[in-house]
Amino acid sequence: MQKRCRIIYNPTSGREAMRSDLVEILNILENAGYETSTFATTPEPNSAQNEANRAAQMGFNLIIAAGGDGTINEVVNGIAPLKHRPKLGIIPAGTTNDYARALRIPRESPIEAAKVIAAGKTVKMDIGKAGEQYFVNIAAGGLLSELTYSVPSQLKSLFGYLAYLAKGAELLPRIKPINMHLEYDDGEYDGQASMFFLALTNSIGGFEQIVPDASLDDGKFTLIVVKTSNIVEILQLITMVLNGGKHVNDKRILYVKTAKLIAKTRDAKMMINVDGEYGGDAPMQFKALKQHIEIFANTDQIPIDAITYREEENEKDARELFVKGVADFSNDEATYEDKKVK
Numbered sequence: 001m002q003k004r005c006r007i008i009y010n011p012t013s014g015r016e017a018m019r020s021d022l023v024e025i026l027n028i029l030e031n032a033g034y035e036t037s038t039f040a041t042t043p044e045p046n047s048a049q050n051e052a053n054r055a056a057q058m059g060f061n062l063i064i065a066a067g068g069d070g071t072i073n074e075v076v077n078g079i080a081p082l083k084h085r086p087k088l089g090i091i092p093a094g095t096t097n098d099y100a101r102a103l104r105i106p107r108e109s110p111i112e113a114a115k116v117i118a119a120g121k122t123v124k125m126d127i128g129k130a131g132e133q134y135f136v137n138i139a140a141g142g143l144l145s146e147l148t149y150s151v152p153s154q155l156k157s158l159f160g161y162l163a164y165l166a167k168g169a170e171l172l173p174r175i176k177p178i179n180m181h182l183e184y185d186d187g188e189y190d191g192q193a194s195m196f197f198l199a200l201t202n203s204i205g206g207f208e209q210i211v212p213d214a215s216l217d218d219g220k221f222t223l224i225v226v227k228t229s230n231i232v233e234i235l236q237l238i239t240m241v242l243n244g245g246k247h248v249n250d251k252r253i254l255y256v257k258t259a260k261l262i263a264k265t266r267d268a269k270m271m272i273n274v275d276g277e278y279g280g281d282a283p284m285q286f287k288a289l290k291q292h293i294e295i296f297a298n299t300d301q302i303p304i305d306a307i308t309y310r311e312e313e314n315e316k317d318a319r320e321l322f323v324k325g326v327a328d329f330s331n332d333e334a335t336y337e338d339k340k341v342k
Contacts, residue, residue: 003062005034006055008048008075010041010067010093018066018093018110025091025114032118034062041071052078056086064089064117066110072099072136073275080127080134080292088295089117099137101208102201102216104298121299123307124217124291126200130274131284138204139286140273141263142195142226143175177229179266184223184258194229198222198261198286202306212245218308219290223261225254261286 007025009018018025022038029036039055041047052063052075063086065075072090079085091113092100103123106112128135177192197204198221202214211222228234233252240247248255263272263282270282291309299307 002035003033004060005029005036005062005064005089006051006060007036007038007064007066007091008041008051008055008071009038009064009091010048010071018091021110024111028111028114028118032120041067046074046077048074049078052076053082054078056082056084060086062087062089062117064091066091067093069098069137069276073134073277076127076136076293077134080129080289085293087122088293089114090295091117098203098205099201101203102137102214103295104301106298116298117296119296119298121297122294123297123299123302124309125293125295126217126219127289127292128198128200128221129287129289130272130279133274133279134289135200135275135279137199137201137275138273139198139275139279140195141180141265141270141282141284142178142193175229175231175234178270180225180270181264181266182223182225183262183264184256185260186256186258189225189254191227192229194226194234196226196263197224199224200288207241209241209245210247212248214306215308216302216306217291219288220257220259221261221286221288223254223256223258226252227254228252259288259290 007022007029009022011019026036026038039051041051048065048067048071052065055063056079063075063079065072065088071093075088079088090100090103090105091110092105092107093110097107100107100113105116125136128139130139175194177194180189180191180193180196182189182196197210199211199214200221201216202208202211204210210224214222226234226237228237237247237250237252240250247253262285263270265282272279272282272284274280
């Protein structure tokens with residue numbers, strides 16, 4: 001039976017490159033053995049999420065999220081609660097495309113991204129759950145975390161990082177500490193902080209050194225708590241991030257691995273950012289779901305220590321065990337025959 005693929009694309013993401021490339025993308029996927037159809041999202045709430053859920057329950061083998069990080073988040077929320085989940089493909093068409101960056105999926109060409117899917121290599125990726133929502137890249141709390149959803153979507157599309165930098169410059173003078181109480185696997189943090197991150201990949205807002213030791217499938221978040229709210233110190237920490245991830249050992253940072261987190265505040269309010277969008281207010285519980293969704297990725301370019309399970313390595317090990325088993329069986333048979341002769 002031929003495999004079926006559903007492309008869910010946002011017609012307004014990025015610079016709308018998907019429209020012109022759709023025909024060639026369909027050809028690439030058809031040649032890879034997929035009977036492929038498309039769905040253009042609408043302004044209705046949860047359009048991509050609802051379609052992903054419907055397609056998954058109809059038995060589609062592959063669902064492709066074509067758009068920005070928001071579209072990917074919606075598609076994941078559509079399939080993550082299901083017992084039987086289709087594989088996920090990603091065609092970046094947004095501005096930051098953090099998730100595609102972490103999976104080494106080409107971000108400038110939808111056609112090249114489709115070729116990664118056609119190549120057939122996958123990663124069984126961790127995802128996170130924040131309350132009743134799922135996320136694929138990051139959850140955060142604190143004033144700085146408001147940056148991503150404070151930038152209007154029109155500015156994101158037109159100016160990309162410039163829009164984030166402009167909004168960041170506006171927010172920095174307003175940073176105030178929040179009294180946080182954070183409970184994680186091996187302890188708790190109780191004190192003032194400007195923000196916390198829960199990261200699943202190494203790419204956050206385009207920075208690839210915020211989590212230099214990120215693993216994509218180990219069932220753990222990287223929890224980062226920025227204890228200082230001093231503007232000069234925050235800028236120093238950003239410089240340390242850019243200088244090879246040296247912030248991880250700084251006393252102004254809490255940097256730990258954890259499979260769960262309970263985030264509370266002793267202040268009036270702390271908003272929670274989930275994959276770049278407002279996800280509710282603290283208190284909130286977070287849980288890492290190990291290897292929950294199988295996603296097509298450019299695995300040859302992902303650092304070897306970022307993936308604990310590689311399909312090709314598992315198959316190689318299985319082949320080696322099989323060959324060894326055959327050899328051992330042959331040797332045992334030969335020994336038995338020699339004994340019979342004697």
